[in-house]
Amino acid sequence: MKQIKIDPITRLEGHGKIDIFLNDDGEVENTYFQIPELRGFEQFCVGRPVEELPRITTRICGVCPEAHHMASAKACDAVFHVDPPPTAKKLRQLLYNVFFAGDHTTHFYALGGPDFIVGPSAPASERNILGVVKKVGLEVGGKVIEMRKRTQAVLKVLGGKQTHQVTSLPGGVSKGITQEEAKEIEQHCLWFVEFGKFTIQAFNDIVLKNQEYVDLILSDAFAHKTYYMGLVDANNRVNFYDGMVRVVDPEGKEFVKYSPNEYLDNISEHVESWTYLKFPFLKKVGWKGLVDGKDSGVYRATPLSRLNASDGMPTPFAQAEYEKMYSTLGGKPVHATLATHWARVIELLSAAEMALDLVRDPEITGTNIRTIPTEIPTEGVGIVEAPRGTLTHHYTTDAKGMVTKVNLIVGTTNNYAPISMSINKAARGLIKKGVEVTEGTLNMIEMAFRAYDPCFGCATHTLPGQMPLIVRIHDTNGEILDEIKRN
Amino acid sequence: MAKPKLALYWAASCGGCEIAVLDIHEKILDVAAAFDIVFWPCAMDFKYQDVRAMEDKSIDLCLFNGSIRNSEAAEIAHMLRAKSKVVVAFGSCALEGGIPGLANLTTKEDILRVVYKDTPSTVTQNGGVYPQTHSKMKEGSIEIPELWETVKSLDQVIDVEYYVPGCPPQPEQIWAVIEHVISGRPLPPKGSILGATDKTCCDECPRDRKEKKIKQFYRPFEIQTDPNECLLDQGMVCMGPATRSGCGALCTKANMPCRGCYGPPPHIVDQGAKMVSALASVIDSTEPEEIERILDQIADPMGTFYRFSLAHSILRRVEKV
Amino acid sequence: MAFEPRIIGFLCNWCSYTGADLAGVSRIKSAPNVRILRTMCSGRVDPAFILKAFQLGADGVIVMGCHLGDCHYQEGNYKTIRRLPFLKRLVKDFGIDPRRLRLEWVSASEGDKFAKIVNEMTEEIRQLGPLKLTVHREIERAIAQP
Ligand code: SF4
Ligand code: SF4
Ligand code: SF4
Ligand code: FES
Numbered sequence: 001m002k003q004i005k006i007d008p009i010t011r012l013e014g015h016g017k018i019d020i021f022l023n024d025d026g027e028v029e030n031t032y033f034q035i036p037e038l039r040g041f042e043q044f045c046v047g048r049p050v051e052e053l054p055r056i057t058t059r060i061c062g063v064c065p066e067a068h069h070m071a072s073a074k075a076c077d078a079v080f081h082v083d084p085p086p087t088a089k090k091l092r093q094l095l096y097n098v099f100f101a102g103d104h105t106t107h108f109y110a111l112g113g114p115d116f117i118v119g120p121s122a123p124a125s126e127r128n129i130l131g132v133v134k135k136v137g138l139e140v141g142g143k144v145i146e147m148r149k150r151t152q153a154v155l156k157v158l159g160g161k162q163t164h165q166v167t168s169l170p171g172g173v174s175k176g177i178t179q180e181e182a183k184e185i186e187q188h189c190l191w192f193v194e195f196g197k198f199t200i201q202a203f204n205d206i207v208l209k210n211q212e213y214v215d216l217i218l219s220d221a222f223a224h225k226t227y228y229m230g231l232v233d234a235n236n237r238v239n240f241y242d243g244m245v246r247v248v249d250p251e252g253k254e255f256v257k258y259s260p261n262e263y264l265d266n267i268s269e270h271v272e273s274w275t276y277l278k279f280p281f282l283k284k285v286g287w288k289g290l291v292d293g294k295d296s297g298v299y300r301a302t303p304l305s306r307l308n309a310s311d312g313m314p315t316p317f318a319q320a321e322y323e324k325m326y327s328t329l330g331g332k333p334v335h336a337t338l339a340t341h342w343a344r345v346i347e348l349l350s351a352a353e354m355a356l357d358l359v360r361d362p363e364i365t366g367t368n369i370r371t372i373p374t375e376i377p378t379e380g381v382g383i384v385e386a387p388r389g390t391l392t393h394h395y396t397t398d399a400k401g402m403v404t405k406v407n408l409i410v411g412t413t414n415n416y417a418p419i420s421m422s423i424n425k426a427a428r429g430l431i432k433k434g435v436e437v438t439e440g441t442l443n444m445i446e447m448a449f450r451a452y453d454p455c456f457g458c459a460t461h462t463l464p465g466q467m468p469l470i471v472r473i474h475d476t477n478g479e480i481l482d483e484i485k486r487n
Numbered sequence: 488m489a490k491p492k493l494a495l496y497w498a499a500s501c502g503g504c505e506i507a508v509l510d511i512h513e514k515i516l517d518v519a520a521a522f523d524i525v526f527w528p529c530a531m532d533f534k535y536q537d538v539r540a541m542e543d544k545s546i547d548l549c550l551f552n553g554s555i556r557n558s559e560a561a562e563i564a565h566m567l568r569a570k571s572k573v574v575v576a577f578g579s580c581a582l583e584g585g586i587p588g589l590a591n592l593t594t595k596e597d598i599l600r601v602v603y604k605d606t607p608s609t610v611t612q613n614g615g616v617y618p619q620t621h622s623k624m625k626e627g628s629i630e631i632p633e634l635w636e637t638v639k640s641l642d643q644v645i646d647v648e649y650y651v652p653g654c655p656p657q658p659e660q661i662w663a664v665i666e667h668v669i670s671g672r673p674l675p676p677k678g679s680i681l682g683a684t685d686k687t688c689c690d691e692c693p694r695d696r697k698e699k700k701i702k703q704f705y706r707p708f709e710i711q712t713d714p715n716e717c718l719l720d721q722g723m724v725c726m727g728p729a730t731r732s733g734c735g736a737l738c739t740k741a742n743m744p745c746r747g748c749y750g751p752p753p754h755i756v757d758q759g760a761k762m763v764s765a766l767a768s769v770i771d772s773t774e775p776e777e778i779e780r781i782l783d784q785i786a787d788p789m790g791t792f793y794r795f796s797l798a799h800s801i802l803r804r805v806e807k808v
Numbered sequence: 809m810a811f812e813p814r815i816i817g818f819l820c821n822w823c824s825y826t827g828a829d830l831a832g833v834s835r836i837k838s839a840p841n842v843r844i845l846r847t848m849c850s851g852r853v854d855p856a857f858i859l860k861a862f863q864l865g866a867d868g869v870i871v872m873g874c875h876l877g878d879c880h881y882q883e884g885n886y887k888t889i890r891r892l893p894f895l896k897r898l899v900k901d902f903g904i905d906p907r908r909l910r911l912e913w914v915s916a917s918e919g920d921k922f923a924k925i926v927n928e929m930t931e932e933i934r935q936l937g938p939l940k941l942t943v944h945r946e947i948e949r950a951i952a953q954p
Binding site for chain 1: 500509513556557559585597598599605618619632710742
């Protein structure tokens with residue numbers, strides 16, 4: 001049996017690693033996507049004062065610290081049984097939507113987008129942000145940098161620090177904004193909305209007008225029929241910060257809708273001895289292994305999943321795009337993994353529109369930003385949508401609010417099973433007897449998991465380059481028969 | 488003249504240090520222009536093999552972030568050490584273990600038990616499945632690195648020339664360091680802290696300080712603080728006095744106490760010990776019983792005083808008891 | 809080989825050190841296990857010194873200063889009275905038995921008290937056994953393979 005190793009594919013709490021095993025006929029027997037690192041926040045957060053967790057758990061991920069900061073703050077609110085005043089909630093939501101718009105931008109232009117904008121068959125050396133700039137025009141590069149710069153500026157005002165925010169605490173936020181600050185943020189938000197529209201347009205022009213790309217999106221090699229998860233508001237519209245978790249089945253019918261404190265009735269995690277990451281699955285369906293379909297508890301939690309699990313977007317421009325996407329791709333739900341990129345730009349626009357609405361809300365400059373907790377702290381769950389999936393923080397404390405238990409189900413982790421399946425499917429589709437394994441083969445396998453924007457393919461990919469990929473084909477004695485490098 | 492060669496690497500890192508490098512925005516183009524970036528796994532396509540093939544000391548500057556948690560990271564640290572003229576421990580994790588270093592409050596065994604067994608969403612099969620370094624699958628064998636019991640800072644594993652503190656280092660400070668290197672001005676003596684200043688966080692903090700006399704400590708969620716007065720004066724444990732200046736007192740400006748991410752101030756080895764002296768001198772009591780009562784109000788001294796620096800503190804980790 | 813506790817004593821110059829001296833000249837029998845370091849005042853004993861002593865292999869640390877009110881620098885030992893209990897907590901949190909750290913007031917005339925404390929503490933540490941920390945093992949390892 002031959003073994004192909006892709007090591008490292010780069011980070012997700014460390015560096016991922018793919019092993020592909022071929023059988024004697026040269027076909028894919030199995031694939032393993034391993035996560036080689038563990039940091040243990042669940043354990044070392046125990047004993048800490050619970051109000052410190054929004055400042056500690058940010059360090060789970062420097063790419064999306066905002067998501068951990070918010071999920072953690074919401075879990076703290078729940079632990080203390082407090083409801084932050086409306087201004088505080090709006091400030092948190094404003095921060096969160098600005099972050100979402102920025103994060104999706106980086107992913108779309110620098111990481112996932114190049115596959116489409118430059119083209120999936122373009123040489124690796126061009127499938128990067130520089131290639132994007134070359135194709136779409138020089139001002140795009142400048143715009144992407146400006147988008148980052150503006151979002152980071154807003155995050156610093158609202159969160160205290162641009163990375164690893166500090167302002168959310170049980171019962172509210174530590175700092176409000178002045179009229180002048182609100183005016184300034186409004187200007188940024190107007191710019192974000194324009195940028196969102198521009199991005200949608202670019203996606204239309206480059207991807208949708210190219211039948212080859214649309215076919216690729218819809219091709220069976222990149223589809224999985226799974227359950228879909230996403231946070232929704234009272235009207236079942238997408239919400240990143242608050243609401244109930246809604247899960248739809250592979251036919252798009254509501255399977256369950258649960259509030260944060262019911263997550264344990266709905267989500268379980270499966271452990272495998274060959275990887276440090278656990279596999280979450282729908283408890284009521286059960287773990288059937290890495291397979292799709294209605295009988296398998298595997299679900300996805302991605303931008304596309306959120307759209308699949310909702311009845312629409314909360315803002316007008318994004319709603320129009322939402323309708324367009326489903327009519328183009330043949331109705332809900334969409335199973336095509338690569339359509340996640342489309343969903344992502346729709347969310348980008350929606351986040352920008354939301355942010356603009358929030359900053360224009362007269363309450364945003366209110367001064368009542370804290371509810372001081374008075375009840376004895378106990379236990380609480382906080383859920384937000386991270387860009388990479390539903391994020392759950394669950395804390396239990398003693399009567400003094402010192403943490404006794406922590407459970408975390410992190411964005412990308414939700415998608416561990418589907419990512420593994422997508423890699424497997426792509427590998428099976430591409431590696432065939434007699435067909436040489438080339439760099440192009442690797443590109444396609446990479447594309448399969450890149451659509452999920454797993455954290456290892458994080459927003460840091462803004463410089464020219466690619467994730468390092470090496471495939472080694474071993475024979476049964478471990479001798480290297482062949483080696484392909486990505487150059 | 489050939490451009491100087493730059494390498495960036497992350498070990499047990501959250502990625503925030505890398506983001507911070509990108510947060511110098513357009514100036515990143517100056518970096519790309521001034522340096523030949525030879526290794527940056529998160530952003531560019533160069534492989535370990537390529538670095539391994541390089542001559543010793545052929546990399547001029549290596550910015551290394553993240554703490555060291557397993558043999559794989561240590562191996563790469565050693566390799567980069569051999570290939571680099573100057574290695575910089577970049578960010579709190581590399582410098583002093585950082586937040587991942589809080590794992591030194593507990594044990595590997597407890598971490599594995601909690602993550603793979605005790606957490607309520609985890610399904611345990613036959614008494615619990617734990618990740619194994621070598622797994623024999625029916626198709627063949629696959630490996631993952633073994634976790635270390637104790638998290639280490641970079642300089643506990645390899646020799647380091649300079650240190651840049653912060654979680655993450657602030658972009659202006661990063662730019663100042665890079666700009667210094669680009670300018671060709673002579674580098675400071677080995678062991679220097681770069682990208683920070685030589686006072687304490689309090690010196691950068693705009694809040695008014697009085698003579699401190701504290702009878703009661705509060706936790707951040709318990710009270711609404713005055714935005715202009717020193718937080719410590721108001722009874723909130725603030726790491727300002729035991730923290731190096733350099734960030735511009737970002738947290739206290741946002742009405743939250745400092746948690747010490749810039750590491751200990753000049754000439755201080757142990758941030759926790761420093762904080763013990765700082766607080767001991769402001770507690771307003773000479774009665775042993777009252778002192779004990781006041782000390783009781785300080786929630787979690789270990790996790791607060793050593794939030795970022797436990798792995799690099801004098802005692803490095805908590806003993807199994 | 810029987811375990812002989814290694815105890816580091818930080819003694820203030822003005823009272824406790826003189827007290828220890830008195831114990832010596834008066835030939836009061838006291839255990840030889842305390843290595844004395846003279847400091848100008850108990851208030852000068854930086855908490856880092858104490859942690860460092862443990863790091864470098866002390867099985868116990870004792871700080872001795874003038875009785876409250878007698879400090880030559882007025883406030884010095886009032887700082888100590890807050891610092892040491894605080895440090896005891898910290899040491900305990902590090903997983904070190906807090907009985908390994910002790911604070912006592914010994915005046916220049918209390919040679920007998922000095923001896924009694926030293927004997928008591930030596931015995932106590934003997935019971936507790938040697939202090940073996942991870943940091944000791946790591947330093948040993950680092951020395952073994954530079
Ligand atoms: S120092 Fe902070 S920002 Fe940098 S890797 Fe560590 S946790 Fe992340
Ligand atoms: S203790 Fe904190 S709030 Fe007070 S001056 Fe120092 S940094 Fe500022
Ligand atoms: S105030 Fe303290 S914790 Fe906050 S960024 Fe500065 S050094 Fe770090
Ligand atoms: S001089 Fe003896 S305690 Fe201060």
